[in-house]
Amino acid sequence: MQLLSSRRFRAAAAGAAVLGLFLTGCTSDPEFSYEPPAQVDGALPDDTVAAMEAAVTNALAASGATGAVVGVWAPWSGKWVTGIGTQDPGSGDEISTDMAFRVADVTRLMTCDVLYGLVDDGVVDLDDPVPDYVSGVPNLQDLTLLDLCNGTSGLGASETTAKSAWMNTPERVWAPLELASYGLGAARGAAHTTYSNSDTAYLLLGLALERASGMSASELIAEYVAEPLGLANTSLPAAAAAPPSTGPVMNGHYLSPVEGGYNCAAPVDITTLSSSSGFTDSGVVSTIEDLGRYAQAEATLRTEQAPDRFASPLPVAADTPSWLQATGGAVLVGSMVGQYGWTPGYQTAAYSDPATGFTVAVSLNDSTTGGTTAAYLAWELAAIASKAPAAEGQTAPEFGLPFTAEQYHEAIAASAIPCVAPAEG
Numbered sequence: 011m012q013l014l015s016s017r018r019f020r021a022a023a024a025g026a027a028v029l030g031l032f033l034t035g036c037t038s039d040p041e042f043s044y045e046p047p048a049q050v051d052g053a054l055p056d057d058t059v060a061a062m063e064a065a066v067t068n069a070l071a072a073s074g075a076t077g078a079v080v081g082v083w084a085p086w087s088g089k090w091v092t093g094i095g096t097q098d099p100g101s102g103d104e105i106s107t108d109m110a111f112r113v114a115d116v117t118r119l120m121t122c123d124v125l126y127g128l129v130d131d132g133v134v135d136l137d138d139p140v141p142d143y144v145s146g147v148p149n150l151q152d153l154t155l156l157d158l159c160n161g162t163s164g165l166g167a168s169e170t171t172a173k174s175a176w177m178n179t180p181e182r183v184w185a186p187l188e189l190a191s192y193g194l195g196a197a198r199g200a201a202h203t204t205y206s207n208s209d210t211a212y213l214l215l216g217l218a219l220e221r222a223s224g225m226s227a228s229e230l231i232a233e234y235v236a237e238p239l240g241l242a243n244t245s246l247p248a249a250a251a252a253p254p255s256t257g258p259v260m261n262g263h264y265l266s267p268v269e270g271g272y273n274c275a276a277p278v279d280i281t282t283l284s285s286s287s288g289f290t291d292s293g294v295v296s297t298i299e300d301l302g303r304y305a306q307a308e309a310t311l312r313t314e315q316a317p318d319r320f321a322s323p324l325p326v327a328a329d330t331p332s333w334l335q336a337t338g339g340a341v342l343v344g345s346m347v348g349q350y351g352w353t354p355g356y357q358t359a360a361y362s363d364p365a366t367g368f369t370v371a372v373s374l375n376d377s378t379t380g381g382t383t384a385a386y387l388a389w390e391l392a393a394i395a396s397k398a399p400a401a402e403g404q405t406a407p408e409f410g411l412p413f414t415a416e417q418y419h420e421a422i423a424a425s426a427i428p429c430v431a432p433a434e435g
Contacts, residue, residue: 046306047085047367050401054088058398061415065390066094066372068419072426073357073383074265074274075376077105081302082391083369086406087398091298097261097375099275107298110243110255111373112262112283114358114381115351116301117246117294118212119308120235121227122159122339124219126319127234134222143218144187147194150214153201158215160337162203162324165210166196176287176354177264177280181251184286186217205324205336209291212339216290227290239307244296249286254295262355265378271428277376280355292353301360302371309347309362309369312338320347333412343389344412350385352377359388366407368396383422390418 053059066078077095093105128134134143136156144150157163171192175182193210216227223230228246236244243255253259263277285293296304312319323335323342335342341349346368348361357380360371370392374384393415400406 046303049083049085049367050088050404052088052401054082054084054090054395054398058087058395059090061394062090062391063094065387065394065415065419069374069383069387069390069422070095072422073374073376073379074272074277074427074429075263075374075383076101076277077260077375078387079105079107079109079111079260079298079373080391081107081298081369081371082395083302083306083367084395084398085367086400086404087395088401090395091302093260095375098263098277098279105260105375106258109258109260110253110295110297111260111358111375112254112288112292112353112356113244113294113296113301113360113373114288114292114353114356116296116304116349116358116360117288117290117292118339118351119349120231120294120304120339121212121216121219121290122319123308123312124227124230124234125155125159125215128219128223128230134219138222140214140218143221144214147187147214155215155218157201158211158218159339160324161205161208161211161339162201163208163211163214164199164201164204164206165208165214166193166198166206167208168193168196168210168213171196172287176283177278180280180283180287180354182287183249183251183284184289186213186286186289189287189289190214190217203324205326207326207336212291213289219290231290231294235304239304241296241300241304244294244300244304246290246294247285249284251282251284253281260356260373260375263376264355265376265427268430268432271430272378273432274427274429275431280377283354288353292351298371298373301358301373302362302369305348305360305362305371306367306369308340309364310367313347313364331412343392345409346392346411348388350388351381352384357381357384359384361388361392363409366409368392368407368409370395379425379427382425386418386422386425389413390415390422393418 081091097103190213231246265272319338323337346361350359358373362369
């Protein structure tokens with residue numbers, strides 16, 4: 011059985027000889043200690059850092075964001091964990107690495123972690139029909155909990171319809187089924203055999219797991235994800251509108267459209283938001299150290315035991331590269347396991363290579379371009395840092411990616427939003 015329950019997650023993580031990254035965390039359980047692998051204790055080479063700084067600057071300019079938090083860990087070479095930019099245009103309030111943010115679709119991975127944990131604990135089965143736990147919704151009888159996790163439900167997306175309400179009333183508290191209803195009313199695709207990027211599926215999965223376990227989604231994320239991995243700054247907050255943390259926070263924004271483009275000089279602050287707008291699809295909050303730690307542990311621990319949750323991925327779309335696939339709540343990029351996406355105010359991506367522990371995580375403080383800029387930036391950073399030379403006494407692994415840094419640097423620049431001054435009067 012795969013590493014699934016919080017109990018087995020603790021046991022496996024304690025003995026895992028995974029490649030290391032950046033910190034060792036402990037939970038209140040004295041028998042659990044997640045030992046990240048040996049990580050070179052030093053910065054990445056100057057030329058590598060310079061190239062990554064240029065990549066982030068390019069992404070900020072293209073997306074309209076004013077700041078980002080970034081983490082890159084190459085175990086054989088060094089690490090780069092930093093904040094770049096400021097909270098607002100012209101502000102002297104710099105972004106720092108202790109600031110919390112919303113992880114967007116990385117939440118999907120955590121929701122699937124909970125599913126597999128409840129399976130291992132005998133609460134649900136992967137093949138349980140969705141109507142066993144979510145009643146009153148027609149035409150779901152042929153769908154299973156595994157379909158919801160794998161993105162093979164064929165259900166439509168809710169965000170297209172709900173987006174304007176999220177932006178205009180960020181304090182609104184949504185019931186999961188109310189939000190999912192937008193996607194349930196949309197046209198459906200082929201189930202079981204085709205991947206579809208549906209937030210509706212993960213909203214329904216979270217609701218089903220709450221009803222099956224008798225626990226809230228926040229409690230489930232804590233028990234099956236945050237506590238076993240020692241992620242002290244990671245949680246699914248309560249539904250009441252609030253910033254991502256009571257501590258330091260990276261402010262989230264979006265840009266208002268004006269004739270010919272966007273008003274980049276006056277972003278709209280949407281830092282305070284109800285987590286119910288994302289729930290178990292995109293509602294989790296974290297920090298860059300926690301996010302990097304989670305991405306590495308997820309890629310390594312979830313693939314090292316049989317069956318591998320990510321072993322049978324499907325193409326993301328018919329026209330995407332063959333190396334871009336999805337399953338198990340993840341979007342797989344070559345050998346790297348991770349996820350990317352947006353939620354109001356933020357776009358976030360996190361990826362890790364299970365064989366080497368090489369990990370990249372990034373969050374931008376503006377969601378106007380969706381999750382694409384964060385994804386492309388993470389991939390560009392990965393392509394740069396994967397070529398970092400080995401530090402003294404280390405050996406660089408045979409590790410490559412099916413794309414170049416230049417490819418995604420150019421893609422980001424080509425997707426830049428037009429910033430224009432609003433008309434006077």
